Amino acid sequence: MTVFEFQKAHSGTAARWAQRLRDMTRGPQSGVGGSSAGTAAARDSRPVQADERVDDGPMPRTARVYVAGVASAAVLAAAVILPGARWGRVDLVLFFVLAALQGVILVTSTFPKFAESPGVPASVAVQLAAVVLLPQGVASASMAVGGLCIALRPGTPIDRMVFVVSGVFLTPVAGEVVYGALHGSRTLMRPEMPAALMPMVFAALALTAVPALLVGTMTVVGGRVRAKAALREAMRRIMPRNVAYSFAGLLAAVLWRHQAPVLATLVMIGPLLVTRWAYEQYAEQRAAHDATVRALVQAVEIKDLYTRGHSERVAKGSEMIARWLGMEEERISILRYAAILHDVGKLGVPTRLLQKDGKFDEAELETIRVHPVRGVDVVRDIAFLNEAYTAILHHHERMDGRGYPTGLAGERIPRFARIIAVADAFDSMTSTRSYRPARSVPDALAELRGCAGSQFDPVIVEAMHQALAHAEREGKPWLGDGTLPVFARSAPRRAALADAGALEAVRAAGVSGVSAGGPTDGAASSGACPLRVRARSGAVCADTALPCPHGDKCAADGFDHDDPAFMVPSPLSERSLSERSLSERERQEPPPHAPLRGRR
Amino acid sequence: MTGSSEHARLHLPLSAPTLLTSIALVVTGAALLETLLRGVAQPGVAAAFGVTIALGEAIRIALPLGRDSAPLSSTAALAFALSVAVNGQRTTYGAAEVIAVTGLAVLCGMAVQAYAGRHPRPGYLARRVLATGFAAVVFRDWILPGPASGLLDRHTMPASGALLAAVALAALFVDNLLVSVLARLEPGRAPLVDTGPSRRDPVGLTARPRPTARRMLLAFREDCMATAWVCPTVILFAVAIALTARSLGLWVLPIAAAPILVVQRSLRRYAQISATYQQTIRALSRVTELADYTEPGHARRVCHLALAIGRDISLPDTQLLDLEYAALLHDIGQLSLTDPIPGGATVLIARERAASVASLGADVVRQTGVLDRVADILECQWRPFSPQRADEPVLLAAAIIRAANAYDDLVGGALDPDRRLAALRRIRLGMATEYDPRVVESLTRIVESTQPYPG
Known part of the structure; x- marks a missing residue:
């Protein structure tokens, strides 16, 4: 889920978490995100910064208590929402496509290669599409099914897994509640349509605010980030970007209703691919730049x-x-x-x-x-x-x-x-x-x-x-x-x-x-x-x-x-x-x- | 690099980018005239798309390897050309209106960029107008009234979506084609046609000119690769906007623009770090002159000359980048010397000494871990010409740097034509034993046709 969001902003603090996570997921499959020899060399040549060293300690107790709280909130929400879900009218293809997208985004976000790139915005887009297209309760169930894919990653500790799945379930629940309360449109067709955009935008806001809140609290509870810094970061950088990106999900939902499911799926995935590619290039160039400056300065020395x-x-x-x-x-x-x-x-x-x-x-x-x-x-x-x-x-x-x-x-x-x-x-x-x-x-x-x-x-x-x-x-x-x-x-x-x-x-x-x-x-x-x-x-x-x-x-x-x-x-x-x-x-x-x- | 732009090697009254830009301006003007005479069909739609295109143009970025990219603008322009219905109403505007609006909007955006001091590569306007114009003419004037009108009216989805995507793809191909044509016609680039009179061949060892078609194809492929990640998203979103505009109305523009802006932001970060990298290497290449090991401006002049030679003998862009870095850093090994070589002129020292200096420099560069090819080039820069291996990229780049360095060591920043000719004469004496004849030929051409780069 959104665990990767904060790591760049607070690399001295949340980086410990992120680093742990990255190391955990590096496992036997790290080859999937394999990098060229050049990049590897660049990475190796970076000196170990005091703040970057890996910390293999367990999650602090306060954080565990917090995770337990989030999990019970998720269970409570499930108990309230799921029984009322109308499963009869569910488009199963849609259900599984969205779940699969969520799962793929979630799992690939933990690849070392993509650790720096934003998986969350794309995940928000998928969640918005689910909230708009699927009936109440079904959307969050679909997202939770996708969230369970995190279990496919070997070595993910159970507390981490619980946090991710609860978060991935709670977020669309919030979106559904907002969208339902504002009587959002389900057909997304002409007579209702331009007017029905407003509920969607509010749902998008809810979908970005909840994960930011969950993860922000996590880093604060973890004791490394001051609450003010976390809030500033969320408001200034994360929220605007995620809301902007979630509009791809909005577009995808409308396209799906226009009988263009393939295009809808691609619209959600396409920008993610470009962004990841760009981040990868960025990280590579950045590492190369750092390594070059260092080597040349050594030559000067x-x-x-x-x-x-x-x-x-x-x-x-x-x-x-x-x-x-x-x-x-x-x-x-x-x-x-x-x-x-x-x-x-x-x-x-x-x-x-x-x-x-x-x-x-x-x-x-x-x-x-x-x-x-x-x-x-x-x-x-x-x-x-x-x-x-x-x-x-x-x-x-x-x-x-x-x-x-x-x-x-x-x-x-x-x-x-x-x-x-x-x-x-x-x-x-x-x-x-x-x-x-x-x-x-x-x-x-x-x-x-x-x-x-x-x-x-x-x-x-x-x-x-x-x-x-x-x-x-x-x-x-x-x-x-x-x-x-x-x-x-x-x-x-x-x-x-x-x-x-x-x-x-x-x-x-x-x-x-x-x-x-x-x-x-x-x-x-x-x-x-x-x-x-x-x-x-x-x-x-x-x-x-x-x-x-x-x-x-x-x-x-x-x-x-x-x-x-x-x-x-x-x-x-x-x-x-x-x-x-x-x-x-x-x-x-x-x-x-x-x-x-x-x-x- | 500014120096080489004075000489246009094509025997045309106008340079090619100017020609294409004039064509684009004429096309825009004609389209504008027609639109004004007929009256704007849907002013609201035209204005919304126009503003989006202008905005996208105003935040244009230059991708690494020098390609200008404005994803929002291209997406909006293509979507404008491809929209069948907006807010439930069929669109009635024709191709002329699309071209006129796009042309005007792009000009506005370019004006903003020019105000901020950023200028696109020459011929950029032509790319935008002609590619969009192609899509508009094909779709609005040919497909829409003709073969596919029924299909699009019933909006049967997979088929019409695929049709729109195909047109968008074709338009981006036109764009790429224009990029590669323009790139090859830029001054300082290898010419498309051989320009007989300036090519002299006293020894009979000049470069074999590659077939023009093949060279074009290579350039085209290179350009497609450079945009392989951006183009699909542009197509996707253009088609998505065109299809959903029917129910979303013009609201679709801000909605689709938002994710594109996120994408563009990440591309911008990449472009920035890439530019910074180049600036850093350029800056650090000055440490040798700062430490009095080389003449002021030497590294930059050698780099300028080496790049001109590299372009002249049609090295691909990736090799040009390695060549640029290697040329900038070619004297870095001298930092390890306790006593500077007089004037930093490696051309005047014994070969063994040059080899050891070169290998010291290669070691420094190899330390970076990411510039291995550059280090290889540096390692070879003292080697005399060997005809058997002359085509290996590393050796070719090394040969270019060797010749450029020798020339600059002998001439420096001097403007004196006699001194330049004397230096050329000396280098030409070593042709085929010391220096690669192709490189020397190219050097001769460039020196004869350009002013020295001030460094």
Whole structure:
């Protein structure tokens, strides 16, 4: 039934259910929905997301109670409605054709291949046709017969089956009641006809509202979706689409009465086939796109020796934060791309600079500091990434306005950029570097909190904290390094350069001559920086080259990019130290869509 | 790709799409005139269908592989042509009214799309008007008064349904036929007829021109496959509307439009992700130039040139897509080099080095798991020409990229004609030993007839 409806919308929550269902139905027959080798490869190459991991636990008790309630409601409805059904005048062909259609839609919807495609709208269309064409009671019986086909799927647990069959029975009952109450037409012929459309539309509304309600409640009872989110999703996306699609059933009913049963059947099935095909293509292209972006970003990471897999993990972290903040699915997907691509611009920093000994001159510093702009230069032509441009451009800004490249402050920094900044810093701290071990998650979180307000947005830091705690409770702790495929070819080079990297890190921490000066005002908080790995007097923050707000104890310079190239004093420091006010700087900021030109 | 549109290789006073569009405009104008002179038979019906067609046209989408598709509009137009009775009354309008209304509505919808900055492929109007016009003339002027009038009056269902479906199918075939004709006549595509004067053949190794009829047939089949999923639904709904309009009246239009819109939404998502994919690869092809491994714009210029060659020697659309991606990513292997090759010019380095760079690039692309054919092409791009295996798609694509890359390495974005000729001369010296002669011939033709692509 409508179990598949919610899974895309709440993939972090209902996805567990959907995933379970998909896995259950994958069974021996998964070959039916067999996919090409290419798609399979694409699917395999996707890293396992913390939220996507399979949960084989049983249905929670509350959900079982709910299923029992739905089942008893169905039994009650059957007891009221079925005895009054007039079986004498039933067109048996119609009865079984509709039951078979319902069964086929139901069973095929659980094929892995179709799991993403909408089976429900088509099922609503069939139910509308049944309600209109068959006498009261008979229609719901026919649908229930179709619903029993779910038993043909091996491995479907009994509670799931009960829920599906009850739902498939209760939905047309609601439709029948509405249609009967409004004295809907049965002949569907001329004198009654255009006027009889209204009851049909109301029946269609009932037929879409009931499953949305049943499944929505199920996900809420399951404890993973907030009721408000479920309602919003149903009203905004599911109901309009299902009502629109159910009109195919209306058309089919009229055609059936016009002695065109074959055409009527095809009208109900045809759009479903096209939609499924389109969804399949969509899913394939989407997987291909993701895989391609990942692979190419890995290729880019060849140059950046310390950050293997970093983009992936930043994407994962950003996604977790965004989900916790209740962002919409569409925006989350854009954020994910932005996060994966956030460091593409680093490629514009020549290897020569990344491996350079000694001090950097002004031009070199400038080159390093424009890497977000370069990143935007690359992705500018990808149309859908509109919101991502600004995220990539501003992911090194700080809340206090001392970041780069434009020195935006506070809320003026795009939200995506603030999210990526936190995820970026978090991953830098929790992954192993050649010159220091990875820090523990609590350590890193404490550090983030210490810098919230000055460097990071406190709301987002808190969201990261909560999202991680939630994932931990769910048994999916942050795994950090080593969970993602490493680009194999460059491994020897990486090892060879590890020692050099360690040396450079130490050296870089000492390159602080440019920005002498005491701790800046305001930002100097309690100095609760737990980690003092690279603490030394005069340490500066990587991004701003300003003396660290926590004095010489802060490890914040290790936040963003632990690779040596970024441990440099930046010209921005002089700008920040001068008397220029924040607003002045913001006025000079170029519009986000016309970023500064790069070298060329 | 904009560059190649300047040269029309067909010796016609007008390009074919323009010609077909003019025909469509003339037909619409004539139909409009006739309708106005006779008076609109059923203004309400005409207006309702017209509005639906215009709406469907205004939300037209471009399916992957570049085909414009407006399912709602085609369905409504066909249903308009095929309706026998609306709300219990026999329809009295003729084919001229159908053509006039469809033409006007399509023009309105196209205006909306043009306002939003989306332009259809050339000749789109001709497709819509001529295909609908075909159905209208066949059905309204020939079948309805003639052979099948009795059948449709008694509305004996299976037969009349099948008849309507057959006419709708025929109309969509006409549409597909027009698509394939237009596609082959587009500038930059392989010409339908060989254009003797520009083809020179100093070595006697040029491409064997395929028979025109066969090429047409292949294109037609390709186009039918591309729409194999959408067309049946259009036919189904057109026939369903035509049949149920008798009892539902014009209400049938919004009722049938709703599910079609759901279908179209899913198609749009597919089209969007497909377009995004291409944009992403185009965008990421710039990382090599960003990292100073290649000259600015190199990947795009090579891609443009390779596609022009591919079209010139009639590669099918699917191979063109692989070729495009491979051309964009052909230098990605250089990212693995510690020191950039001077100017990124792989044409100037030793073959062993080129092979290793190519294989590094192929490895990167193979990582995606979905671009295996592209990776194969990249792997082969350093290989010299071998006549025995020249027709294998992978090797042919690799040969195209090799030649396009060599040309661009030698010329860059330069506009200097001497430099272009010198580069061509150098490449032609390697013809048949280094480069595939067909490709070099094609490259020569294209370079001689186009302005360089700015990148």
